[in-house]
Amino acid sequence: MTARRSEINRTTKETAVVCRLDLDGVGNAQIAVGIGFLNHLFETLARFARFDVTLECRGDLAVDDHHTAEDCALALGAALDQALGERRGIARFGSMHAPMDEALARAALDLSGRPFAAIDLGLKRESIGGLACENVAHVLRSFATAARLTLHVDVLRGENDHHRAEAAFKAVALALRQAVARDGGDEVPSAKGVL
């Protein structure tokens, strides 16, 4: 069985990100991106997708959280794309609902090779734990773009924005776990033969 691992080093004038990913891990997460709630969301993603993830970022937090949030998501997405290689022998699709107390989120995704994201989180607060709420959706969109996947996420209900955001990441993680699962074959799961 070929290892499905990758490493991305992404450095700009705004951020320096290192991301290591193992799709066949156990959910070990070493996340240190400098933003408390963003650490929490990436840890949630790794744990419930059962990916081993190291994600470290030194970003321009003196500006704000935007570049750090976006660039970490781009690095993780690129790491997923690289670890999947030709995308042979995978389930390709995944969809899950995830409850978090009163909140309920739904994620449906396709490792299609075509970047697309429709994200409706319905967050009302300005920020959570140092992360602007507008950047929660931006992280998911950036991740989908770099990973070349199609992602639909809707938070269907929930009073508490922390719960809504965390439920969304749990749903995405569980759907990812399904989609990257090996199906026992070696085919590219596409009528075109390429993803």
Ligand SMILES: [Mn+2]
């Ligand atoms: Mn941006």
